[in-house]
Amino acid sequence: MLAPRFIDCRTPDAAPPAAEAAAGLLARPARLAPKFFYDALGSRLFDAITELPEYYPTRTEAAILAQHRDAIAAAVHAAVSRGATLIDLGAGSCAKAAGLFAAFGTGRYVAVDISAGYLQGTLERLQQCHPAVEMVGVGLDFSARLVLPPDLVTGPGLVFYPGSSIGNFAPDGALRLMRQAHAVAAGGALLIGVDRVKSPTVLEAAYDDALGVTAAFNLNLLRHLNRLMATDFDVRQWRHVARYDRAASRIEMHLQARQPLRVCWPGAERAFAAGECIHTEDSYKWEPADFEALLRAAGFRQVRQWSDEQGWFSVMLAHA
Numbered sequence: 001m002l003a004p005r006f007i008d009c010r011t012p013d014a015a016p017p018a019a020e021a022a023a024g025l026l027a028r029p030a031r032l033a034p035k036f037f038y039d040a041l042g043s044r045l046f047d048a049i050t051e052l053p054e055y056y057p058t059r060t061e062a063a064i065l066a067q068h069r070d071a072i073a074a075a076v077h078a079a080v081s082r083g084a085t086l087i088d089l090g091a092g093s094c095a096k097a098a099g100l101f102a103a104f105g106t107g108r109y110v111a112v113d114i115s116a117g118y119l120q121g122t123l124e125r126l127q128q129c130h131p132a133v134e135m136v137g138v139g140l141d142f143s144a145r146l147v148l149p150p151d152l153v154t155g156p157g158l159v160f161y162p163g164s165s166i167g168n169f170a171p172d173g174a175l176r177l178m179r180q181a182h183a184v185a186a187g188g189a190l191l192i193g194v195d196r197v198k199s200p201t202v203l204e205a206a207y208d209d210a211l212g213v214t215a216a217f218n219l220n221l222l223r224h225l226n227r228l229m230a231t232d233f234d235v236r237q238w239r240h241v242a243r244y245d246r247a248a249s250r251i252e253m254h255l256q257a258r259q260p261l262r263v264c265w266p267g268a269e270r271a272f273a274a275g276e277c278i279h280t281e282d283s284y285k286w287e288p289a290d291f292e293a294l295l296r297a298a299g300f301r302q303v304r305q306w307s308d309e310q311g312w313f314s315v316m317l318a319h320a
Contacts, residue, residue, distance in 0.1 A: 006119075025278070026270055031278065032225075037221050042221070043118045054209040055206050060310075068306040078319075080158050083107035085106075086110065086157070087112065090113060090165050091122075096163070112140050114143075147184075156188030159188070161192045162191075167282070167284040170284065175294055182299040182320050189317060203251050219255065221255070231264070252279065253281040256277045258274065299320065
């Protein structure tokens with residue numbers, strides 16, 4: 001049986017994560033990148049979010065992939081051959097990609113995730129279930145730059161970016177990432193999940209569930225910072241806030257100070273007034289025609305899409 005291999009692709013000249021987080025805390029208003037959600041516990045909490053009744057994207061996307069599996073597989077095979085490399089961006093538990101191995105005839109699976117430790121255990125377990133598939137784990141912050149070692153994709157490949165995570169990028173950042181995905185596909189294709197514009201009531205419930213799992217996910221970011229940069233956050237002093245910005249077509253997540261407080265870390269500190277927020281995530285929602293136009297601007301030639309009956313979510317296949 002093959003054994004997965006792992007590659008660390010962190011950029012040597014990138015700002016250290018602690019320095020990046022410190023700059024975000026000192027900004028006004030304070031802002032942190034969503035990548036700081038994903039320590040080991042954050043990755044597990046996100047997996048739990050996907051099981052919640054309010055969080056429709058995961059089950060809706062899964063239903064689209066199941067209902068249209070044959071048509072999607074046929075369209076994929078028109079762009080890449082069986083046995084082609086499947087590059088999974090933000091792989092997490094790898095479950096979505098693994099469910100497509102048979103339909104796509106995956107020969108090599110490249111799982112890309114910022115949480116390298118979580119990815120290692122996941123791939124070791126997955127390899128036992130798929131002993132014939134070559135597996136490579138890549139530790140990479142692709143929100144900064146998506147570039148893979150040249151030997152990983154030796155021909156046209158399929159870039160897989162499910163779950164509507166593209167929504168974490170503002171439109172200009174989404175365009176930049178899609179151009180990089182076009183290059184990584186090496187003449188192959190991109191299969192991507194895109195969340196559509198819909199009722200604010202539905203959207204806000206999806207990011208502020210009754211059980212409080214999303215709140216725990218957001219608050220865990222503060223515990224991650226305590227370990228990463230020796231801050232002294234007390235999560236009990238903060239509350240989770242999610243709201244829809246209709247003008248920008250995005251959900252915003254914030255951590256709001258319950259009281260006046262001060263956060264300290266080596267060499268710096270920041271005072272927060274009661275009600276002041278740290279902006280932790282944006283999740284942009286797209287009209288299908290607008291996202292198709294973005295894909296074409298990124299260099300993709302042909303775009304097909306599949307959706308659910310309610311028109312809440314799109315799975316798009318774009319040929320490089």
